[in-house]
Amino acid sequence: MTDAADRPLEDAATLPGVPDEFQRLWTPHRMAYIAAGPQPLRDVCPFCAAPDKSDEDGLIVARGRSAYVLLNLFPYNSGHLLVCPYRHISTYDEATAEEVAEIGALTQTAMRVLRTVSRCDGFNIGMNQGAIAGAGVDGHLHQHIVPRWASDANFFPIIAKTKALPQLLGDVRIAIADAWPA
Numbered sequence: 511m512t513d514a515a516d517r518p519l520e521d522a523a524t525l526p527g528v529p530d531e532f533q534r535l536w537t538p539h540r541m542a543y544i545a546a547g548p549q550p551l552r553d554v555c556p557f558c559a560a561p562d563k564s565d566e567d568g569l570i571v572a573r574g575r576s577a578y579v580l581l582n583l584f585p586y587n588s589g590h591l592l593v594c595p596y597r598h599i600s601t602y603d604e605a606t607a608e609e610v611a612e613i614g615a616l617t618q619t620a621m622r623v624l625r626t627v628s629r630c631d632g633f634n635i636g637m638n639q640g641a642i643a644g645a646g647v648d649g650h651l652h653q654h655i656v657p658r659w660a661s662d663a664n665f666f667p668i669i670a671k672t673k674a675l676p677q678l679l680g681d682v683r684i685a686i687a688d689a690w691p692a
Contacts, residue, residue, distance in 0.1 A: 556583070557594045557650040569679060571687040572619070577612045579620055581683050582654070584646070587662055588677045589628050589686065591620050591655040599651050601639045613653055620655050623689045630657035 560568035560580055569581040571591065582590040593616045595609045605613070617635065624630055634656040638644040 555598060555650050556647060557592075557652055558598050560594075561596060565687065566680070566683070569683050571623075571683055572616065572690045574612045574616055576606070576609045577616055579616050581679050581686075583679070585679070586634075586654075586656050587658065588682055589624050589630070589657045591624070591686070593617055593620065593653040593655065595651055598649065600649050602637060602651060605651065617653060617655060619691065620686075623686055623691075624655070624657045627685050627689050628657050631660050632658045634658060 560570060561573070561578060562568075563570075565571070565573075569583070570578055571581065572579040576597070577593055577595045579591055579593050582592050593613050595605060595613065597609070599605060599609075602610075621633055621635075624633070635654065637651070637653050638646075639648070639651070641648040
C-alpha cells in the first residue's frame with residue numbers, strides 16, 4: 511500500500527461521483543432562478559403572471575374567486591405556500607372584505623391539506639408588506655404558509671445560507687393540489 515503523500519494529486523473535476531467525506535446537496539432546478547436574477551421580478555409581477563399560466567407552470571395548487579394558492583419559488587421548507595389576491599394590491603389594508611375572507615379561508619384549507627400531505631408539526635404564517643419589511647415581491651400582497659417539523663432546523667441556514675429541501679417543487683405541487691378539497 512502506498513502512502514497518500516506518494517500519490518499524485520488528482521483534479522476533483524475529473525472524478526464525478528467519487529465518494530468522500532462531504533455530502534452533496536444537488537439542486538440543479540434552482541439554477542433557473544439564480545441565472546435569472548432579480549430583474550424578472552421588476553419587469554413582470556410573478557403573482558399577476560401566475561394565474562395566466564397552467565397550474566403546473568404557475569405552481570398553483572388551488573384557485574378561488576378572488577385569491578389563489580401557489581408554491582413559493584424560493585421556499586423556506588417543502589410545501590411553503592403563498593396565498594395571493596388576483597388583484598395587484600400591495601398591502602392588506604387595500605384588500606376588499608371578500609379578498610380578506612377568501613385569503614383566510616384558503617389559508618385554513620392550506621393548513622389542513624399540508625397537515626395531511628406532509629404531516630407537519632406546525633406553521634409559520636405571515637405577511638411581509640413593503641421592501642423594508644422583507645417582502646421579496648413588495649408590489650403584490652401575499653401571505654406565507656410555511657409548514658414546520660420538529661426536526662426541520664439544521665446548521666445549513668446558519669452556516670451556509672442553504673436550505674435543504676427534500677422534494678422538487680413540481681412533486682410538492684401535485685401532492686398538495688391532489689389533496690385539495692374540491
